[in-house]
Amino acid sequence: MELFDVYPLFDIAIDHGKGCQVWDDKGQQYLDLYGGHAVISVGHCHPHYVQAMKNQLDKLGFYSNSVQNPLQKELAKRLGKASGYEDYQLFLINSGAEANENALKLSSFYNGRTRVLSLEKAFHGRTSLAVEVTNNPKIIAPINANGHVTYLPMNDLPAWEAELSKGDVCAVIIECIQGVGGIRLVNKEFMQGLRQLCDKYNTVMICDEIQCGYGRSGKFFAHQFFDVKPDMITVAKGICNGFPMAGVLIAPKFKPVYGQLGTTFGGNHLACAGAIAVLDIIENEKLVENAATVGKYLIDTLTAEMKAGKLPHVVDVRGEGLMIGIELDIPYKEPRTRLIKEEHCFTGCAGTNIIRLLPPLCLSMDEARDFIARFKRVLNA
C-alpha cells in the first residue's frame, strides 16, 4: 500500500531530537525553529516528559471515559492555575480541529443559533465546522460549505458590529495571532469591543489558542495581552509536546449535560500524564518568560538589522514571543529551502512570502543568535 500523497515533503527523515535540535537518519544536526509546526513546547525528548510518559505506560496507557480518571482532574486543576482560568471547565479531545468543532457545537447548544463570524485568513482545522470557519476555499469540500460562516476583516469593529447586531450570531472565533494567516495580530480595541458586543448580543466568544497559546506568545494565552476573557478557549499543539491531545476551556455559564459531548480517546491516561509533565516543565523552567525574552530579542534584533539594510528582502518582522513572522519581498521558497539544505535550520512558512518561526519555548539566546547568523548568511550569499 502507498501513502495517500497529500503532503509536499522535504527529503529528510528526522530520527531523534533534544531541546531545539534534531538529527536526521544520516546523523546531520538541524536547529529547529519550527517545532514540528508549533507542537514542541518544552523541547524534544525532555527527560521529565519522557520519564512521565514511560512511567504512565508501565501502569496504564488507556481506559475509557466511563470511569474516574484522577489524572484529568489534576490536569484541569494545574491548567486552570497556570493559565489564570481556575473557574473554567475543561473538555479533553485529541486535535485542534476537534477542539474547535466541540467549542462551536457547544456554542450552538447554548444559544440555539447557527451563524458564525470568523476572520479573513483564519485557519481553524480541517473537520466539518473547523474547516467551514477556515477562510480557504481550497480546503472546504462541497459537503462542508453549509453557509454558516461570514468572514470579516481583522480589527474592523464596525463590520463585526453590523453582523452581530442582527442578533442571530451563534459564535465568533478568533486567533489573536493568526498562524497560517501569516502572523497577523488583532489589536486591543478590537478585542475589547468584540467582547462587549458578544455580551450585548448573547454571542459566544471563542479564542483559538491552538497555535498562539500555551506560552508561545510570552503570555500563557495570547488574548491575555488585551484584558478580555473569552467564553471558550481552544488549545492543542503544545499541550502534550507532540503526543495528540487538545482541550476546550469552558466558562462557568455553560452547564454540562450528560452525553452532549463525548470522545473515546480524549483525556486518556497517557496524554494526561504527558500534559501534566509539560506544565511541570513550563513552570519549573519558566518557559513562558523565556518565550517572551528570547522572542523579544529575535524580533528586536531582526527589526534593527532589517532597518540597517543588513537583511536583504526582509520587509517586515512581527509577532509576539516565539511566534514570529518575517515577511519577504520575494517568495519564501528559496531562502527557506537554503536554510534547511545549506544552514541545516528548520523554519515554518505562511502565504507565499512569509517565514514563520515557531521554535520550542526553551529556545536559548545562543540558539536565537545562531539562527540570525544562519539567516543572514542565506540572505546575503
Ligand SMILES: Cc1ncc(COP(=O)(O)O)c(C=O)c1O
Ligand atoms: C490556529 C489553529 N487552529 C486549529 C488548528 C488545527 O489543529 P489540528 O491540526 O490539531 O487539528 C491549527 C493547526 O495548525 C491551528 O494553527
